[in-house]
Amino acid sequence: MDSAVQVLESSFVSPSEPTPMKGLWLSSLDLEQATRGHVPTFYLYSSNDVATADFFNVARLKESMAKALVAFYPLAGRLGIDNDGRMEINWNGEGALFVVARANLTVDDIKELKPSPELRKLVVPCVEPASVVLAVQVTFLKCGGVALGTAIHHVSVDALSAFHFIQTWSAFAKHGNGAVVELPCHDRTLLCPRSPPTVHPDALLTFCPKVIFSDPLGPVVVKVFTISRDQVASLKHHCSGTSTFCAVSALLWQCACIARRLPLDSKARLTFPANVRRKVRPPLPDRYFGNALFKLGVTGAVRDIATEALGSVASRIKGAVDRMDDELVRSAIDYFETAEIDTTRPLRGTLPQTHLQIVSWLGMPAYDADFGWGKPQVMSRAESIRGGVVFIMNNEGKGTADDGGVRVLVCLEAANMMELERLLYAKL
Template sequence: MKVTRSEPVLVHPAGDAAATVAEEYYFLSNLDQNVSVPMKTVHVFTSSSDNAASLMRESLSRVLPSYYPFQGALAVRPDGRLAVRNDRRGVPFVEAAADGELREVTDGDVSAPGAAEALANLVYTVRTGGEDATEEASSLLTVQVTTFKCGGLVLGLAMNHCLADGQSAAEFLRSWAEVARGVPLSTSPFLDRSLQSARPVPTISFPHDEFAEIDDVSGLAGVFGGDVPFVYRSFTFDASKLERLKKAASEDAAASTTTTTCSTFVALTAFVWVVRTRALRMRPEQRSKLLFAVDGRRRVEPPLPRGFWGNAVIFACCISDAGDLLGRPLSAAARSIQDAIARTDDAFIRSAIDYIERNRGARPSLTATTLVTAWNRLGLDTADFGWGQAVHSGPAELPQKEVVMILGGDRDSQSKVLVMGLPLSCVQVFEEM
């Protein structure tokens, strides 16, 4: 599929009031600073209007006053903190046309052969560094609208994660779509992130194993070495498979009874943690770590305001010796995950923010780690620009080697899709499981 792009146009907020922003720097919390990486997504619409690109560009201009940090750039403040410099450079907007079929990007399987390359052409990015680099390389949001001959349209976004987690990204999309339809914003963004500032005297009250370094006693560095073939696969769990999995994750194997209810997310995450640990052939004494995001919006006291815009997720963590993890029933792993979710309360979240304050630049260690990210619960596909909701919304690139993505299946089904990569030597074990 060939995609022909126009030259990017910089979109600025409409209206005189939006042109003047009082503060030089927009504050980023410690949770924002820990994820300053691009988040590339595609949103597929089977139909659109003849002037769709113009409508989306004009409505972007009208929604930007509410989301003005998008037109700034990342910078380091004099005190050494990462922030957004409000230099009003604008948001690059690109119109494009594809000569392929929309069905090539509608199934959402980013792991299919050639899919990642095709999706990359639908998201506008600028190379960083080198002679061809421009100021747009540090843009916090870029937009590409690609039309297809069949009348379909793909909206491709590259959004810096430091400005929005998945829920905030979905809120921005819905706000943009509401402006395009000419209706008031159903949720106005709350932009003050100082609510998530570290305390005046940072206090670490809990162990934060999410940042703990783990010794590689299983030779995993060699398994993931540069010369080892690495392949991606997707696995679909339909409703009946999910019910079987939830039952297994809820059972007390010794008593053959159900001990507790178990959500789909917990069951899938427990299963992935166990099976990936087995597939990587971790030694029994190897510490195996699981990381997953917990939304803290309603878990802090007081809860964050409605429409809070930023990163409000905390990494919950489970660690187990591989031998114990693989020797116990699936329900044991599920209980560990449920306990980690329950621990993520106001006190723990404040402690995590203070930990990052005390350990500036700290990142979760990923040795012997499985990181599960659930895209299916974000609501990215609910924006309606006037021609209906997206038939597919999801990532435009393959996950990193430690990451397992949970995606929604067909819109009208209850199925879930796992997308992940493994060294070729480990794939067969995972597929059999």
């Protein structure tokens, strides 16, 4: 289907004002994300939402991006290697890749597509050269709508920082010089290792230092589930009022253990990236720009996870969240600093069936992307190909019937997906 896309223009957008020209040191939490490459996401806009003749005017988008890149100048740089052989971002101002395309598709056509390599080819630019940190593609659809695809290298930012940039860019596009901008903090030495690096003996019991990926035993498929606001409230009630993340994660973990028909005496593992910004002492600035996360882990016997009350499973997850403090964060930073991290080999493969990884975008400003023509109808990853990886996010697109619910993007073994769906809705 990618043949339906015609590239009209490809250029680079540089900051509109001079920016520092040097190398940006990357923390070990940044380097831990290097093999994940460029994260493909997209925003979908309907021209029916606004009456204007300059819907997604390219010149306006480029001008506002150039303004945003003054504050977010690492995104205009290039990936490189410093004199010590460590990966860095060169602040050279060469610019972000900006692609304009046209597709013989409608907004509804794209809504029907699941995150996949095919969808990624349609709405997200091919990043060339690979050292480019940020690439965007504005695809004009035959119905008058627009798909805005982004590819930001994970070594540069986590999701919260990426959304901060999109917020700022869209604010400049909508309000011009009158935009209210919260400046990012680029001081990544705030997450530098201790001297000497020290890993607390108990730390490895809570954070997940290494995940083994392997070739899948069979095909994997992607499915998107919606959990309504009322279902979320009921789920949280059964989990003793715990957070939405803990309640939904408990449900998914329990259902996955059963659907995968794992041996009852085997060990099941759940991992999830956790935000460290408020956990270190002193806390990081609210607008710290970079990767400020690492994976926490929870392990239990399959028979326990599959048969316990959902509230008990949620309590296991909450326990890991509650154990994250400054010492655990510093231990994780020190561990990754001394570990051999290969930042050059792309991450490939799938998780073992005993392992489920849940990435949460709950509470993040994913839909705060009004460029002057209304908020997006859909915001999502464009591709998900790793079996055992789940993304959960608020269901808040423009026109969404059940604002306040949760959308769950699951990539799982094809042989187990139908049973997972059955169990998931049976327990809601």
